[in-house]
Amino acid sequence: QSRLVATGDYAPSILSPWRAAKEAKREELDSELEIAQLAKRYGPKHPKMIAAKAAHQARISRMKKEVDIVLNNIDKEFERAQWLEKKLQKQFDDLKLQAQAIDSKQSEYRALERNLEADQKLYDTFLTRFKETNISSGNNTPNARIIDEARVPGGHYWPNLERIVAIATLAGLFLGLLLAFLLDYINDTLKNSQDVEEKIGIATLGNLQVLKSDKSNLSPERMYIDDQKSLFSESIRTIRTGVLLTSLDSPDKVVAVTSSVPGEGKTTVSINLAVALGQLEKVLLIDADMRRASLGPHFGIEKNTPGLSDLLAGTEEEAKCIIHNEDAGIYILPAGMIPPNPQELLSSQRFSEALQKLASHYDRVIIDTAPTQLVSDAILVANQASGVIYVIKAESTPYHLVKEGVKRLRQVDSHIIGGVLNQMSQGASGYGGYYKYGKYRNYDYTY
Known part of the structure; x- marks a missing residue:
């Protein structure tokens, strides 16, 4: 001292x-x-x-x-x-x-430079030899002479075009059918609600189609806010009804939304479902994906705004962390500062106590959490939630990944409310002119 x-x-x-x-x-x-x-x-x-x-x-x-x-x-x-x-x-x-x-890129660049120099020398050598060959061949005198003039035949002997076209058509049809059956056999993704219920063993709350091409200027995360008359918004209302009807006697007040891997649209489902429930109840939307927080930008919330991590660390009060969005009609708790190890916060007693306190203040708490196959954050959140919604990207995510994720949730006795089949294609839905949405390629910390 x-x-x-x-x-x-x-x-x-x-x-x-x-x-x-x-x-x-x-x-x-x-x-x-x-x-x-x-x-x-x-x-x-x-x-x-x-x-x-x-x-x-x-x-x-x-x-x-x-x-x-x-x-x-x-x-x-x-x-x-x-x-x-x-x-x-x-x-x-x-x-x-x-x-x-x-350093690795610099080494690759030097190797490419060396290859370029070697190829350039090789090209110059071949070009010189080619010119020398042309010069020498021009000096040679042909030693052949015409013995008899060729005669034009009256008709072609080979190939027989009609037979070739017929054989090619039949072969193409056969190979096309064979390829279609083969692709369908090796396709291990989930294409419709029946696949989800039979292969995964969970009920389907609803299906979401990819957005129409004339909606390309609208963000899918805010679709229910910006266009409530769309087919997408009607599908969200169907999911909302499923959530409300699955537990009439004891409502699932704390609902976690997760998926198997990134890019399946769990954040899109979380935001739109929270806004839809916000028309009937007092709803709090929490961003618990603290490795790649994504709720804030869709509501104009600046990065590093106090949020869940600050509340659990005890550095900020609850009133400073929760934001009321009048446009969406819901309350939002962003992720806050990115912590060094989110699992320590999500597995702490303070997280459990904070959820219990928030559940007593709001009619419904929706939690957007991380995918199940990358980190254990989703398992920790699901263990504290009263229900889980599992988002699946149609015709993309292998069903064994979904099955493994559901198995991990059931190992901690999580109540799975149901699944949402997202981004269904034109053939599966019967609607045309759509484009895909909800992608992020890498999953890591963002600063």
Whole structure:
């Protein structure tokens, strides 16, 4: 402590209590000197001696209290320094990986340059030989002569075009049918609600088609807000009805929305379902995908706005983290600052207590969480939720991945409300002129 004060290497929160402790220690020494002087003149039971000893004990108590405050502040500053060290180490590791990637690219670039030089030399050699061959062949005199003139035949002998066309047509039809059956046999994706119920064993709450081409200027995440008369919005209302009817006696107040892998549209389903439920209930939408937070931009919420991570860490109050969006008619709890390890926050007791408290304030809580096959975040959230909706991208995600994700949820006794088959193609839905949406290719932290 003396070294900290002497060198100035201390946090501002330690300086003031340290000065107070130092002042208390000086007063204690002064009181001891005063008692020693009074003892020369008075006995131990003299009123002045008793008063001096009482004042001395009070100063000792004050000095101990100030020292405890200093030690407590030092412990807090030490914990904060450890957290900053971990954060800086993570940034250093990321920069190190980037540097290694740049070195690898430079090596590839030099190899390509060497190949280019070798190919250029080889091309120049062949070009020179070609010109030399042309020059030498021009000097040669042909040694052949015509013996008999060729005669034009009256008709072709081969090939027989009619027979070839007939054989080719039959072969093409046969190969086409064979290829169609083969593709259908090896296709291990889910194409309709019947596949979901038979292969996965969960009910289908509804199907979502890919957006029409004339809706390309609208964001799929805000489709229910911007165009409530569309087929997409009607499908969302069907899913809303399924959620409300699956648990009439004991409603699923906390509903987690997940998928097997990124790009299946779980965020799209979370936002539109929350807005649809918001027309009937008081709804809170939570972004628990803290590795790749994506709710904020769709509602104009700036990055690093206080949110779930700040609420669980205890750095911000609930009122500062929850945002009311009047356009959507719902309350939103963004992800907040990206933590070093989201699993620690989601598995903490504070997360469970926060969900219970939020569920008591709102009629329905919708949680957008991470995919099940990449990290364990979704399993931790589903364990705290009262129900789970599983989003599946039609004709894209292999059914064994979906089956494995559902199995992991059931291992923690999660109640799976049902599945949503998303981005169904034209052939499966009967509607034409659509384009695909809801993709993000890589899944990692975003800063």
